[in-house]
Amino acid sequence: MLCTRIRTALSARLDGEELPPGLTARRLDEHLADCRDCRRWEERSRALATGLRRAAERAEDDDPAAADALLARLRPGSVRPGPVPPGSADSGGKRAG
Template identity: 70%
Template structure:
């Protein structure tokens, strides 16, 4: 199975959506068990979703935290070698 299809399904799962046709939670978990790249992608996607959730919940409480999150997202989008070390320039979703 192609990792891009798995990652689409993982993104849907993170968002509480139905997986694409033909992909069940068991098939996703089976793929993750054998694919280190997709496991790492899922970890990054979960971290991104959690950070966005925190920033969106109360941006007025800590504007600096929201600014820091945006800076990390921009660095990650810039690709390898940017200051967002460990992201590999890949984006979630």
């Protein structure tokens, strides 16, 4: 199964949306059990969603500094990705699952 399709499904699940047609929660979880890259992607996505939710809550409390801090962290160049080991990037190839 393509990791890009899995990640689309993970995003939907994280947002409380329905999974794409043909994908069940069980198949998604089975893929995650076997795919370290998708597990990492899910962990990062959950952390980002949590951070955004917290920042939005603070911004609702009229804390402009929290909103400014979040925007600064989201600007291009503010997050430097680490090196990608060979074979770990999703090149659109198929994964088991």
